[in-house]
Amino acid sequence: MTGDADQGRLLVTLSLLSLFMVGEVVVGALAHSLALLSDAAHMLTDVGAIGLSLVALRLAARPPVGGLTFGLKRAEILAALVNGATLFLLAGVLVYESARRLGAPPSVQGAAVIGTAAAGILVNLMATWQLARANRRSLNIQGSFRHAVTDLYAFIGTLVAGIVIVITGFDRADTIASLVVAGLMVRAGVGLLWKAGMVLLEAAPAGVDPEQVGRALADHAHVVNVHDLHVWEVTSGFPSLSAHVLVHPKDDCHRIRLELERLLSERFHIEHTTLQVDHAPSQFLEVQRLSAR
Numbered sequence: 001m002t003g004d005a006d007q008g009r010l011l012v013t014l015s016l017l018s019l020f021m022v023g024e025v026v027v028g029a030l031a032h033s034l035a036l037l038s039d040a041a042h043m044l045t046d047v048g049a050i051g052l053s054l055v056a057l058r059l060a061a062r063p064p065v066g067g068l069t070f071g072l073k074r075a076e077i078l079a080a081l082v083n084g085a086t087l088f089l090l091a092g093v094l095v096y097e098s099a100r101r102l103g104a105p106p107s108v109q110g111a112a113v114i115g116t117a118a119a120g121i122l123v124n125l126m127a128t129w130q131l132a133r134a135n136r137r138s139l140n141i142q143g144s145f146r147h148a149v150t151d152l153y154a155f156i157g158t159l160v161a162g163i164v165i166v167i168t169g170f171d172r173a174d175t176i177a178s179l180v181v182a183g184l185m186v187r188a189g190v191g192l193l194w195k196a197g198m199v200l201l202e203a204a205p206a207g208v209d210p211e212q213v214g215r216a217l218a219d220h221a222h223v224v225n226v227h228d229l230h231v232w233e234v235t236s237g238f239p240s241l242s243a244h245v246l247v248h249p250k251d252d253c254h255r256i257r258l259e260l261e262r263l264l265s266e267r268f269h270i271e272h273t274t275l276q277v278d279h280a281p282s283q284f285l286e287v288q289r290l291s292a293r
């Protein structure tokens with residue numbers, strides 16, 4: 001999947017959600033439905049997330065310049081942090097408003113809630129389908145996809161609330177549905193902040209065990225020792241590795257380095273590697289002891 005195709009899918013999704021969000025705010029206000037306004041608030045974060053994703057994709061595609069030796073590839077990580085923080089902020093607002101309404105719930109037009117929620121389910125199914133076809137190794141695209149899926153669940157909850165209101169007249173169902181939406185927003189926000197934080201802390205990518213990588217390198221027939229092994233992500237989908245490898249004194253360092261790079265690519269899908277391959281000194285144990293001081 002090319003970056004241009006991803007941007008095209010994001011633009012289609014952005015247009016769908018933006019148009020529907022405006023209509024939902026109007027209907028939610030007229031129907032006195034906090035659940036619909038909650039869905040609209042969550043959809044606002046979706047629109048913001050997708051907008052930031054588009055900007056981040058364009059920035060990440062720029063070549064390195066000056067002191068930015070990796071370019072702006074981590075722009076998407078900063079965007080993910082903003083998206084996660086926004087989810088928490090809006091969830092807090094919804095919880096406050098829900099608590100205020102639980103004591104004295106306004107009369108809610110259940111039929112309008114049902115119709116809007118049903119339309120929201122359809123729109124989010126279309127948005128989810130678009131994003132499912134994009135490259136979800138990107139943290140921002142994955143975040144946008146999870147936003148859309150969360151919105152889908154939220155609209156289903158709102159639809160149920162509308163049906164309950166029409167059948168039983170229990171207006172508090174609308175407020176309860178808005179609390180469910182707030183919970184979903186917090187859950188999505190935690191996931192985004194956690195993943196973005198792990199990238200900024202230069203933790204190993206999900207699914208890559210540094211110990212397993214180190215053992216695979218050390219198992220090479222000509223490798224004596226592997227140390228200073230580091231595995232991290234520059235940005236989502238861009239794993240990197242560096243290590244110092246010692247081989248037998250008469251081995252071909254260049255050939256072994258190529259073999260280790262091929263192993264890392266084929267087995268662990270790590271393409272950006274920096275391997276320093278040297279001959280092991282005759283007094284290897286003494287060198288190890290001195291370097292540990």
